[in-house]
Amino acid sequence: MTERKRAGRLAAAMAKMAKERGDLFATECPSRSVLDHVTSRWGVLALIALQDGTHRFSELRRKIGGVSEKMLSQTLQALERDGLVLRVAHPVIPPHVDYSLTPMGSEVAAHVEALAEWIEQNMSRIAAARDQFEAAKVPCSRVRDA
Structure with missing residues (x-):
């Protein structure tokens, strides 16, 4: 898989996760960056x-x-x-x-x-x-x- 496809899939997964409840223990979950900003x-x-x-x-x-x-x-x-x-x-x-x-x-x-x-x-x-x-x-x- 090319780097571009991998990045696209990761972005799609992150967008889907962002619409659902976050999971701080999931490596790619955007909730981690929010935790970093808040804390x-x-x-x-x-x-x-x-x-x-x-x-x-x-x-x-x-x-x-x-x-x-x-x-x-x-x-x-x-x-x-x-x-x-x-x-x-x-x-x-x-x-x-x-x-x-x-x-x-x-x-x-x-x-x-x-x-x-x-x-x-x-x-x-x-x-x-x-x-x-x-x-x-x-x-x-x-x-x-x-």
Whole structure:
């Protein structure tokens, strides 16, 4: 089978799967890319930041902190493509672009926020587990000497 035919069949299979319920464990399922977008560091923070309403790009960047313009732009574009974020460009000078959550974006943002809340509430337990893990590690030199 030629590469072109294989790519065509894969695209057809992906289109069919996209119309049905996703399967995150299926290698070719498009739901995996949505999972990547929603659970990426910047995706999580963008979704949570947009929960309190519409924001301009510069407002989002300040609110999130530490994200580059390029990464925030790519993240918002991916979330927009997935139908989770709405981008509205106003025809004014200088350009004015607003970002907000779609109804589907609000739904997923609530789930992501619950995960973020759990992480924040349990950071002391997580830090203790990390310390315990590091203390239990055997140095490489001791393993070779044994």
